[in-house]
Amino acid sequence: MKHHASTPVSGLFISLIALTSSCTSTRNYSKFAEAGSAYSAVVASLADKASVLQVDGTSYELLAKRAELMGSGGGSERRNPQNDKGKPEKEGRSKRLGQMLIQANEKDVAAIHRNRLAKAVASDLKEYFDALGALASSDAPAGIGKKAGDIITRLNDDIRRADPVIPVSSSGMISPLVNHMTEAMLRDELQQRKQTIEGALEVFRLLNMQIETDIAGHASENDRGFRQMLITEPFINGGSQAIREPADISSWIQYRQSSLNGNSKAAEADKIIDGSRKSYASFRSALDRMTTGRQELSIEELGHLFDEIVVFSKSVNSL
């Protein structure tokens, strides 16, 4: 009788194992969520970098406009201190410079605000992937399996004590069953909301591309501005921007060194953009494979995706 009772249980167990092994494991979902969260976090830092480069770019632009307004090298005012027309001219210039600065500040504040809003989008997606990861890596299914197993074992002991011939259930069934339920829950969650997540990711990708393009432009502007304002201008112009004091000379030599020997923001920006696009493409392909189930993703592949995003993250921080 006991033997008869254990047969369907074994059958169920085998089919459960088969069912479980055909699904993406909770470990895979956890790793995938980790990659999604890391990618969202990197894009958030990319938005911060864009703000920094934007403000620096505007500063170079302001300095160039100021130099134009003051006359070549900004020295004309010094050369004619006693000029009768000097005072109203100086006032006019000051007014224009003030207006220019206010407009530039407003423009930069608006750009920073937009980048912050883009960060909020990244933060929404990060929160989603964190929640997915928390469910996937939760120890609750194991806890349920163990505790339910303990309860069944206790009940079995009591049943056996009361009547040794009554068939009892296997306590080892619970853990794989709960695991399977969690995997099914994760799969359903991703599949049901695939369109929303894909749509949001697509808008996120376009936002990210806009940020990247902005970074590329401003990084190149920064490099050119740096060379012009800190290296060329002080070297060719006399007056207030001349290299006179030992400290100026030392700074100029240092600036020239860093400008010519590997301080190129544009080159760093190119690397970042390349890394960002690769990370997005890998991540998007992983999402497709996780949601369609056509081609399983191994834990090694997901680990590789995560590593790729970590490398991207490091290059963003180096800019």
Next chain:
Amino acid sequence: MTMDQLPKMENPLQETNEFLLCLSAGVLEEQLKISKISDEQKSLIRLKYDDTKREIKQASDSWARYSDKDRPEIAAVMLSFGVLLDSGPEKKTQLIGLIDKVITMAERINVLDTALMEMLAEIWPKAEWPQTLPAFSDGDIPSGALWPRYRLKEIFETKHARAMEFLLNSYNTLYKSGIQEATAALKKKKARLDAIVRTLDTCLAFMNALSRILCRV
């Protein structure tokens, strides 16, 4: 980059447009019910929903015409200018002669055309710092009237701002509540599993207590 290398761009709003077909006002309302965003933001989303839908449809519809007609013309001018920007003083006259046309073309770039926006991002910093261009290496820098050095930057920044605002608006109106709903659902599922663990704990404790009582009896 040559014209052959210019990537052919599919409508960037294709996916959003398809998503919109599924996101009826009713579906949006359901998402808003669950979403944790403030009532004020919810009202704003309701108000913006129709406008955003219309804007996306318009932008999407105009893409085909832009892609076939405007895009190749703009790209050709930008590419020639890009080559001249890297040329020596012998091309100075041609370079100066082309900048007004480049400005006109840059103004026509669709803000979501990432390939041409990238091309513009490569060009404007060079135009902004003419002193750094090989064409003007003889120190003969054109005046502001001949070379409006900041104009391409202004165009880029205005277009970039518009694109960002459009995309942020699309996300906030169409996807934000859905993503938040999905996050809340995941958290709820995890909380449910945690609650089962707690219930089983209680069961075990109850069984232990019952067993002790029965043993005493």
